[in-house]
Amino acid sequence: MGVPHTIIYTExxxxxxxLIFGPQIEKLDFYPYKTNVNxxxxxxxxxxxxxxWERGAGLTLACGTGSCASVVAAYLNGLTxxxxxxxxxxxxxxxxxxxxxxxxxxxxxxxxxNFLSNL
Numbered sequence: 001m002g003v004p005h006t007i008i009y010t011e012x013x014x015x016x017x018x019l020i021f022g023p024q025i026e027k028l029d030f031y032p033y034k035t036n037v038n039x040x041x042x043x044x045x046x047x048x049x050x051x052x053w054e055r056g057a058g059l060t061l062a063c064g065t066g067s068c069a070s071v072v073a074a075y076l077n078g079l080t081x082x083x084x085x086x087x088x089x090x091x092x093x094x095x096x097x098x099x100x101x102x103x104x105x106x107x108x109x110x111x112x113x114n115f116l117s118n119l
Contacts, residue, residue, distance in 0.1 A: 001101075003055075004035040005069035009079075013039045013051050015059065022053025038066045040073075045080045049087040061090040064103055071095040 006025055010017075018039055025037045034055040041049040050070045052063035060066075067086040074080040075097050082097045093105035 001065040001069050003065050004031060004033065005066055005073075006031075006035045006037045007070055007073045008037065008039050010039055010041055013041050013049060015051070018051055018053050018059055022059065026053060026055050036063065036066055036069075038063070038070045040070045042074060042079050043087070046083070047085045047087065048074055048080060051089065062088040062093075064093065064105075067093050068095055068097075068101045068103055072097050072101060 008021070008025075018037075022037045022039075026034050028035075036055050037053040039051045039053075043049060048070060050063070050067055052060050052066035054060045054063055054066070067088065071080065071082075071084045071086060074084065075082050084095050086093045086095055091106060093103055096102040096104075
């Protein structure tokens, strides 16, 4: 995925647990460049729920690379099929793993800005 991801399987994803364990796992010495931490509940072999603690950013509403990493890990561990709906706080994505990873989902324009530099 280009970014290190840690997958934690759980039956109950609680924000308070993510806020405690996410930053602790993110900064473990085992990860010299830190890691994103994905908390995953397997709902069925076609659907998972994911909440991500993103390194340097904290708890996020959605994480595309985290969703992809979670599906690949779940598939390789025999927990899901290779085509999975990922339920996120901000909506659902559909991830397919066939040696490459494909992500499909909605996109919305949410803001714009200007970057000013005196360089």
